[in-house]
Amino acid sequence: xxxxxxxxxxxxxxxxxxxxxxxxxxxxxxxxxxxxxxxxxxxxxxxxxxxxxxxxxxxxxxxxxxxxxxxxxxxxxxxxxxxxxxxxxxxxxxxxxxx
Ligand SMILES: [Zn+2]
Numbered sequence: 001x002x003x004x005x006x007x008x009x010x011x012x013x014x015x016x017x018x019x020x021x022x023x024x025x026x027x028x029x030x031x032x033x034x035x036x037x038x039x040x041x042x043x044x045x046x047x048x049x050x051x052x053x054x055x056x057x058x059x060x061x062x063x064x065x066x067x068x069x070x071x072x073x074x075x076x077x078x079x080x081x082x083x084x085x086x087x088x089x090x091x092x093x094x095x096x097x098x099x
Contacts, residue, residue, distance in 0.1 A: 009059075009060070009079060010083065023042045034046065045058070
């Protein structure tokens with residue numbers, strides 16, 4: 001995954017958040033940091049974890065439903081490292097608007 005692919009993924013995430021079809025909620029969970037309810041289209045994030053990384057992780061699952069957990073964890077770290085300060089700011093604003 002290169003910088004362009006990360007940018008494209010991020011633009012898709014912004015767009016998905018903006019569409020408003022997916023609800024984002026905070027919930028304290030046991031073992032999981034995040035979880036997506038495909039029937040209700042609700043993304044749950046444990047507020048005690050790294051919220052932005054978990055958000056990226058869950059969206060990666062949605063976009064790549066057949067990718068295994070270990071790969072998704074690697075991608076999540078890669079994307080988090082690629083993001084610029086401006087992209088983080090935009091992500092936080094979009095997330096805040098969706099809450
Ligand atoms: Zn996962």
